Structure formats: structure tokens, C-alpha cells
Amino acid sequence: MGKQMTEMLKGTLEGIVLAILSVRPAYGYEITARLREEGFSDIAEGTIYALLVRIEQKGFVDVEKIPSEKGPPRKVYSLNAQGQEYLDEFWTTWGFLAERLGQLRDEGGK
Amino acid sequence: MGKQMTEMLKGTLEGIVLAILSVRPAYGYEITARLREEGFSDIAEGTIYALLVRIEQKGFVDVEKIPSEKGPPRKVYSLNAQGQEYLDEFWTTWGFLAERLGQLRDEGGK
DNA sequence: CGTCGCTATTCAGCGTTACTATGTACTAGT
DNA sequence: ACTAGTACATAGTAACGCTGAATAGCGACG
Numbered sequence: 001m002g003k004q005m006t007e008m009l010k011g012t013l014e015g016i017v018l019a020i021l022s023v024r025p026a027y028g029y030e031i032t033a034r035l036r037e038e039g040f041s042d043i044a045e046g047t048i049y050a051l052l053v054r055i056e057q058k059g060f061v062d063v064e065k066i067p068s069e070k071g072p073p074r075k076v077y078s079l080n081a082q083g084q085e086y087l088d089e090f091w092t093t094w095g096f097l098a099e100r101l102g103q104l105r106d107e108g109g110k
Numbered sequence: 111m112g113k114q115m116t117e118m119l120k121g122t123l124e125g126i127v128l129a130i131l132s133v134r135p136a137y138g139y140e141i142t143a144r145l146r147e148e149g150f151s152d153i154a155e156g157t158i159y160a161l162l163v164r165i166e167q168k169g170f171v172d173v174e175k176i177p178s179e180k181g182p183p184r185k186v187y188s189l190n191a192q193g194q195e196y197l198d199e200f201w202t203t204w205g206f207l208a209e210r211l212g213q214l215r216d217e218g219g220k
Numbered sequence: 221c222g223t224c225g226c227t228a229t230t231c232a233g234c235g236t237t238a239c240t241a242t243g244t245a246c247t248a249g250t
Numbered sequence: 251a252c253t254a255g256t257a258c259a260t261a262g263t264a265a266c267g268c269t270g271a272a273t274a275g276c277g278a279c280g
Contacts, residue, residue, distance in 0.1 A: 004203045007121025007265070010237050011114065012207065019214040029257050038210060047238050049259060054237090070247050071256035091215060093114045097122065098208055100148060104129040105201060117236065120266050139228050157267050159229060164266090181227030182275050 005042075013043075015090035017051055018079060021061060022087055025078035028052055052077060060086055115152075123153070125200035127161055128189060131171060132197055135188035138162055162187060170196055 020031060032048045052075075055061050060083030064076045079087065130141055142158045162185075165171050170193030174186045189197070 002199070002203065003265085004121065004200060005207070006238060007124075008203060008207055010120040010266075011117025012211070013238075014117075016211070016214060019211075019218050022218050027257080028259095039206065040210075042239090044239055044241095045258085046240075046242090046260075049257095050238080053259085068246085068257070072244090072246055072258065074257070087218075089112070090114060093112065093118060094211060096149065097115070097118055098211075100150075101122070101126070101129075101204060101208075104126060108129050108132050108197075113236085116267060120237075123267075137228080152268090154268055154270095155228090156230080156269080156271095160231085160267080163230085178227070178275085180276055182229065182273095184228070 009043075012094070013047070014051060014055065015087065015094065017048070018055065018060065018083055018087045018090065021077055021079040022084065025064075025076050027066075027074040027076045029074070055083070058086075059083075119153075122204070123157070124161060124165065125197065125204065127158070128165065128170065128193055128197045128200065131187055131189040132194065135174075135186050137176075137184040137186045139184070165193070168196075169193075 016035075017031060020026060020034065026034070028049050029045075031052075032043065032045050035043050035048075052061075056063055056077070060080065061077040062080050064078070065073050066076050067073045126145075127141060130136060130144065136144070138159050139155075141162075142153065142155050145153050145158070162171075166173055166187070170190065171187040172190050174188070175183050176186050177183050
């Protein structure tokens with residue numbers, strides 16, 4: 001993907017991952033794979049793992065280690081109450097920005 | 111504004127400013143004021159000026175120095191062809207992201 | 221005349237974030 | 251033994267927006 005997307009993901013990628021976790025718990029490798037399927041083709045694994053460490057330290061998720069049939073044990077993350085609250089704020093912020101941008105786009109006549 | 115907005119603006123603020131310039135040329139102080147009116151209450155002046163320097167160096171805008179009735183001369187920026195092209199790319203990138211996020215938001219049932 | 225307030229631009233230093241590029245470890249198939 | 255797929259981790263880098271301050275021109279007011 002381009003540099004534009006890279007910069008645009010700053011601040012939103014965290015919300016995206018939290019939103020994924022709000023649907024149901026998931027582990028890092030799984031999240032990466034799902035993002036790739038959904039078109040975020042160039043999101044590096046390392047990026048997701050680092051992000052997961054961050055949201056864990058912020059206390060937005062609960063973690064459970066579950067053995068895998070193939071490979072090392074999975075760290076399954078689930079959104080907790082604090083994370084849900086932060087996710088709600090995220091949607092509010094995103095909503096504001098999306099509204100402004102939509103308006104600007106119309107003004108530009110595109 | 112919050113830290114969320116700060117991070118989310120990374121990568122989008124540049125597009126926002128280019129979109130503003132696509133409507134009509136403007137100078138730094140004016141852009142800052144307009145953004146504040148439109149709800150981006152806490153965007154620092156320094157941020158805008160730094161951004162303007164950046165997009166000038168990238169060759170997205172043409173610059174003209176015009177004396178002001180009150181105060182030092184204004185640097186009026188206008189979007190050129192290369193900037194318009196970049197702006198188009200920006201809208202494409204934004205469109206993709208907004209679509210994904212909209213979908214995620216629906217899945218989350220919010 | 222001085223200084224206060226508005227206009228207008230610039231810059232050094234900082235924190236946060238995503239990317240690059242690795243490395244580790246476990247299992248299954250050939 | 252070797253490879254591929256699964257799964258996690260981390261050190262170093264670059265980009266971006268913010269903080270806080272400095273500089274400077276101009277008008278109005280006491």
C-alpha cells in the first residue's frame with residue numbers, strides 16, 4: 001500500500017483492531033490474516049503485535065493463553081469494559097472526522 | 111481535542127488542507143482560522159505552517175507573497191496540478207478506509 | 221510615545237505510531 | 251533433515267502533529 005495509507009492508519013488502526021475484538025475475541029496472527037483478507041494487504045505482522053502489546057498495557061483488553069494445534073500457544077485478546085469505552089470514544093472521534101471530510105469532499109466538487 | 115483526534119489527524123490533516131486549497135487559494139493564518147471555525151478547535155498554528163512548508167517542498171502548491179493591510183505579508187498557497195493529483199489519491203485512500211470502517215462499525219452493532 | 225492586541229510566519233524539541241527487518245519456537249509433511 | 255505454515259516478539263527508523271517560544275508588521279488607545 002502507499003505511504004498515504006500508512007499515515008492515515010495512525011490512530012485508526014488501533015480502533016480497527018478494537019472493533020474487530022468487539023465482535024469476538026481473537027489472537028494476533030488471526031487478526032493480521034483477517035485484515036489482509038479485507039484489503040489491508042500490507043499491514044506488517046510486527047505492527048499488529050506491537051499494537052496488541054500497547055492496548056494490553058493500556059488495559060483495554062483481557063488476555064488468555066490458549067494452546068494451538070499447530071505452532072506456539074495463541075494469545076487470545078478480548079475487549080473489556082474499559083476497551084469498549086475507549087472504542088465508543090473512537091467511533092465518536094471518527095464520526096466527527098468522517099463528517100467533516102465528507103463535507104469537504106462535496107465542496108471540492110469531486 | 112483528545113489524543114485520539116491528534117493521532118487520527120496524522121495523514122488526514124494534509125488532505126484536509128489540500129482540499130481547502132482546492133476550493134480556492136489561501137494563506138496559513140486563514141486556513142488555521144477556518145479549521146477552528148469548522149470544529150478542529152485545537153489544531154496548533156505551528157502545525158499548519160509546518161504542513162504548508164512540507165507540501166510546498168513536495169511541489170503540491172504554488173506560493174505567492176502578497177502584502178497584507180494589517181501585519182506582515184501573507185504567503186498565499188494555491189493547489190497546482192501535481193497537488194490535485196495527490197488530492198485525488200488522497201480521496202481514493204480515504205474512501206477505502208471510510209468504507210472499511212463503516213462496515214466494521216455496522217458489524218459491531220453500534 | 222509606548223504598549224497592547226491582532227495579524228502572520230518560523231523553529232527546536234518531543235511523543236506517538238506504523239514500518240522494516242529480523243529472530244524465536246512449535247508442528248506437520250516430504 | 252528440510253521446508254512450509256503457524257504464532258509471537260523486538261530493536262531501530264521515519265513521519266507527523268503538538269508544545270512552546272520567538273520574531274515581526276501594523277493599528278488603536280491612553
